[in-house]
Amino acid sequence: MKKRLYALDVFRGMTIAGMILVNCPGSWSYVYAPLRHAEWNGWTPTDLVFPFFLFIVGVAMWFSFKKHEHQLTATTAMKIVRRTLLIFFVGLLLNIFPDKFTDFENWRIFGVLQRIALAFGGAAFLALLLKKQIPILIATLVILLGYWGILLSFGDLTLEGNFVRSLDLQLVGDSHLYHGYRNVAGERVAFDPEGFLSTLPSIATVLLGYLTGQFIGTSTDYRKVVRSILIAAVPLIVLAYIWHPFFPINKPIWSSSYVLLTAGLGLLVLGTSIYLIDILGIKAWAFPFVVFGTNSLFAYVLHSIIAKLLYKNSIGVGDESVTYYTWIYEQIFQPILGNYNGSLAFALSFVLVCWLITYVLYRRQIFIKL
DSSP states (O other): HHHHHHHHHHHHHHHHHHHHHHHHSSSTTTTTTGSSOOOOOOOOGGGGGHHHHHHHHHHHHHHHTTTTOOOHHHHHHHHHHHHHHHHHHHHHHHHTTTTTTTTTOOOOOOOHHHHHHHHHHHHHHHHHHOOSSSHHHHHHHHHHHHHHHHHHSSSSSTTTOOOEEEEEEETOOOOOOOOEEEEESSEEEOOOTTTTTTTTHHHHHHHHHHHHHHHHHSSOOOOHHHHHHHHHHHHHHHHHHTTTHHHHOOOTTTTTHHHHHHHHHHHHHHHIIIIIIISSOOOOGGGHHHHHTHHHHHHHHHHHHHHHHHHHOESSSSSGGGEEHHIIIIIIIIHHHHHHHHHHHHHHHHHHHHHHHHHHHHHHHHHOOO
C-alpha cells in the first residue's frame, strides 16, 4: 500500500485521548469503573490503552523502517539508540518534574515513556535482525513462553511475590519504584507496572504490531487486509483466555496472556478503523483523533506537565489550602454535575485543552517527534 494509512493515525490518536482521559479525573474518589484499571488480574477498557499504543508503535515501525529497506545498518542502529535514549530521558524528566530534580534518592526510574522507549528499542533491533515473519513470530513466542517460565520459577503471581517486583527491588531499590499499589492490609507496596523485567513481554506487543504492519504494508487490497486482520484477532483472544487460568490476564506484570488479548483486541479496532475510514471513507468523525495521532508523544508529555503544575500549586493558606487541580473540580465541575459526572467532565475538559494546544501545532504543520 503506497498511500498513508489514515486509520493508523486515528487509532494512535484515540489511545492518546484515552490515556489523558483515564489519567486526569477530577477526583480519584469518583471514577466510573470502566475508567479504572483492574486492581490486579482481569482487565477494563482502561487496561487496553497502553498496550494499544505499543501495538501501534510496532505497526508504524514497519513503515518507518521501510525507508531504510528494513536493513540494520550503523545509521539505523544509531537512530534506534538515539530515539530510545531520548524517549527514556524525557520520561525520567517527567517523573522528577517539577520538584524532585535534586532528590535523586527518590527518583522513580521507570514509567510510561520509559516503557515505550525500551519496548521500541528492543523490538526494533529484533525486527531488523530477524527480518522475516516466521523468525519474528518465533521470537515473540519465545519471549512470551520464556517470561511465563521465569515468573513461575522465581516467586509467584501476587503483588508482593512476583519476580518483576523482586528484580526491580534488587536493581534500583524501593525508593526508585512506583508506590501506588496497596496490599491486602492497605499498605503501599513498592511495585512498578513499567518495571525492567516486564519490558520483555511489552517488546512482544510491539513485535505483534510490527508483524501487522508488515502484512498491511505488503498487501495491495484494503478489503483483504481488513478481513485477514479481523480473522487473526479471534485466535489471539481465544488463546489469551485459554492461557488465563494458568497465567492470568494482568496488566501490572504485563502477562503473556495479556499480550495476546490486547493484540487481538487491537487488531479488531485497527481492522474496523481501516474499514470505516480507508474503505468506506467515513472520516469526518475521526479528525480530532488525527490531531492527537500526529503529535502523540507531545500530547502525552503536555498533559503530564499541565497536571503536575496544577497539583503542585495551591490556592488559599493553611487548612484552607487546596491544589488548583482540586479547586477547579470542586468549584466548577462538581457543583454543577455532581461527583462522578463532574469528575468525568473534568477529565474530558482536560482532553479538550490538550487537544486545542495540539491542534495549533497541527494547523501549523509542526510535528514534534521524540
